[in-house]
Amino acid sequence: MKINVDKINEVIETLDRALEAMALEEDQHRESLEETDPMYAQSARNLLHYNAFRRFDLRSTQKRLKNIGLTRFANAEGHIKASVVNTRYILSKLLEQEGIIPHKSGLSIKKGKRLLNSHTKSLLGNRSKGRRVRIMVTQPTAAAYDRQLVYNMVQNGMNCARVNCAHDNAEVWKGIIDNVRETAEELGREVQIAMDLAGPKIRTGRIVPGPKIRKFSPEKDHFGRVVNPARVVLVPEEDGIVEPQFLPVPADLLDGIRMGDKLQFTDSRDKKRKLIVVEVEDDAVITHCYKTAYISTGTLLRCSNRKLEDIPVGELPAVERSILLKEGDVLRVVNEDIEGRPALLDEAGNVTEPAVVACQHSRVFKRVKAGEKVLFDDGKIEGVIENATDTHFEVKIIRAKERGSRLKAEKGINFPNTDLGISGLTPKDREDLKFVAQHADIVNFSFVNSPEDVQDLYSELEQLQALNKLNVILKIETGRAFDNLTEILLEAMKAKHLGVMIARGDLAVETGWDSIGRVQEEILALCGAAHIPVVWATQVLEKLAKTGLPSRSEITDATTSLKAECVMLNKGPYIIQAISLLHTILSDMEAFHEKKEAMLPKMQKL
Template sequence: MKDPTPAPALWLLDTLRALRATLERIEVEEAACLEGIHPDYRVSARNLLHFIAFHRHAHPGLPKALRQRGLCSLTDCDAHLLSSLEAVITALEALDGQGPSAAASQDQPGGPPGLGGPEVLERHCDRLFGALAATGVAGIMVTLPAEAAERPALVVDLLAAGMSIARINCAHDDPVVWGRMVDALREARVITGRPCAIAMDLAGPKLRTGQLALQPAVIRARPPRDRMGRPSQPVRILAVPRGALAGPQDTQAVLLPARLSKAKRLKQGNRLQGRDASGRRRSLQVVRRGPDGVLLLQAEKTCHFTSGLVFRQRHGKARLRVGPLEPVSGERLLRPGDVLRLTPEPDQGGGTLPCTLPEVFFDLRLGERVLFDDGRIGAVIRGVSPQAVVLEVTTAQARGSRLRSDKGINFPDSELRTPALTAKDIEDLAFVTRHADMISYSFVHRESDIQTLRHCLEEMGRGDLAVVLKIETRQAFLNLPRLLLAAMAHGAPVGVMIARGDLAIECGWEALAPIQEEILRICAAAHVPCIWATEVLDTLAQHGHPTRAEITDAAMGARADAVMLNKGPNITATVKVLEAIVARSASDRSDRNVPLLTCLAFRSNCEPDDPLP
């Protein structure tokens, strides 16, 4: 699609002047809003309103027309839009021989004189992140695992590797564990001499599938197979009586709790026969009988064991009964076209699915989408009542997709009125306000959510505590400018986290890239620090080796003011890699005079290899 290019010579100047009038007019329209903004944020709020007005009214052909005249296209001026627009108008008037215009005053009330957009953002980063912002590179936020409470050395390693913000997720563990994490972090700061802020995530409303009825546990013993799919050797099964312990040499065997009768009669080579959980006949051969009555068995075919199954000795009286197995969470097998009812807990059986937050039923409408388990299963609402929501499954595997307890539920098309602050969050604030440097506010989507949290913090004497708005729903994304303006009404530091996991589910995977870019630009316009989160270098953290796409994603994320890593067995090495990436990205952005390797490597055909004497 071609950019529409204007024909009249004066169109460009008239368009820019009209845009300037639009930017000035929105200040009048939002005068009441600006009046309520804290003085520390008034400059930022004005620029955010300018950004909104500019992008609501700018002609799509404007950037191209400006570039054709050799002028700034205004696409990289989000942090100082009105002053940049004035400068372009002045330059264009001079080019057209109209003389300089009366430039708008650069003295903007409510902010420190002489500070431009980048300087204001830097000041806000200093307030939110503390000393780490002075380094000029993106901060590294790391989610602390529960292991950090028991192993303080891990926190020391993370700090030494480059962690600058420690994140504690209040959706897991309890204040006792959180307290140990905080103590470990304080000790690590003393040992390493490095600053590190503490961010604590409030859990927010829990919108998930409820607890499905428990079902019998199944232990599966499958022989290893070669590349052709043929069993290469028998599977080993360790039948362990109650009170006995498996030996260290049997770590590769499948553990099977068992009750053995007359097992002393069993010798190597004897067989126990019976039917497994699938109803098929299976034969278990004795390999050896160890101390404490532990039996090492082997089977040529795959076996499924459930509690109470009995295997008897062939031509003998010995018997093995599978011991009690802890029941496991139930599941629903869903196929396209299936109809089920979303109901309050507890589980009401087949054809229904319990929901942990039935209050949302009142906000749902016919035809709206419902997504389960990170979007793996999709459905459409066909009926709504206070007691149940009738759903038709639209997205699932043809052979069926399994949906288990405690899986996420998303309503991307619905305007949910559920408060972001729950009773549990208010209880957790008693700990958070004493130990955290910032709060990450989950599932915030309305201005009233911010006012509720601020009221609670002021009652607890921590009205100064920083708040990071987690943007994780489509509703929050569309309302982001209003959320920022509401947060700016208070003098406390504010930030934004791009929670890309839920955003991708709610807005669609293909829409995530432009959405995260838009959030970065809105934050730049509002001079609000932004945190890039979700699955950054996740394969590296989990498996020790990154994908190429992950490295690129981390480098893109370094444009934000902080990047968040989730926990994993290789998290310390991941922090080191991310620190190198963000440091390199900051250097590339700040110093455009660094020689480019491709240019240095280039040789002209006319240029001799050796310089002339």
């Protein structure tokens, strides 16, 4: 092999400068390292080494190393100093020089991998057989009442159940957790419970509700013939359960219904309809309806085959309404707790008052300025602030679907150009944390932006006597969090059992669609350097979970998630199929990938 001595010497000089920078970085953070939990002592030091190493532009060095068949440091973040020292030693031997003895270089390559595996197990529990990457699944409200649904999730490969404190209440959360714990024990599986604190996410306020009505439609074939009747379940209104197929009715009247009863009614369109009772249970009556019906609160059900007191339908939830926004429209965002509404029009269809929606965070109004960008609903709608006061600001919509996009209540609002000064635990988070500390294994800390936010969480956990008992996952979902990630991790490593979630939804909106690819790779690298397990989250197999059919790009994304230690799926009607497919993809593809490294098993034909 022909050796270019000058070029190799240049590489050695670059590596020497990198090693000097590592030593300086470690010295400058000596006090912080002394406060690090012993579990992360070597990891924190390696993170600092990697941080120093990445301040260099190493592309030409990487190319030269590649040309002589040596490491390019592309996957060396978990053991960066050892890799640099080993490479320098080999180069010095090529030039017949004395080099630093590799075994004195600190954290070894093998030890770095072991640390990540150990930290992952302490955070997320044991891996599934034949699969390194864990699967986390967001739990729907139905998981509190439908034990079979939870059973199917665990059976198909769920390793961690995620409960979001932004939705439902403590009673529902407890129901979900009990079902998960009992099912895991029954199946002999280990399933962790992770609970998300809602955090200070800025959302749209209430919108004027629609009518309290439910639509039931039978399934028909192409000829319009009924294949399956609509299933309508009558339940006691005292239970407060309002699943889509349920109709609440007085409990005493429910007890009088028998098999075969025919309950006639007039629906909200004045159409005559009928429910046929096909099954009677202790706390529910199953009926079938063979024609489409719109049933509203107060509708009377009359038994036509025998004498029975009329049964009134109880309180139904209002239909969720939305505001249709098109490019060029103006939306007024107000600093008061009112119900949002669409724009008001005159008889000619001209706008007399713009659409209005409330914002749930009052501090926003003191920070925003004209000309700044606003994004709604994970970036689906984009606008620019035209004017702003302490009481409201008006947004001109500059991007929406061709026929308009619908903005609903409780949807996220992002201000990527604005420093809102909002982070840390909210009063609701502090209250919810009491429940989380008592019932969960992991707390997912939303919208962490700085080391001070971590201190705030740890202080609260200490008061609850849960520090180092409740595992912590930091959700990285803002540009500030990404910029401060090294400092955030160093602060977080003062306690045990830590993870990071790449919350790609808000993160993409905050950092820009053109930057999210680079940002998620850098987060993976920094967490790899700190031996911190990563959760790959947001829209993984989302189309499959919602519609039953995945897109091709979703499959590729699921394969890419092998770079992480855990993948999160969101809820949907086809979530069981999504879990099953993800389990198969991760299990099959692990032969070809170990974290970011490509593996080379023997090539086989299909």
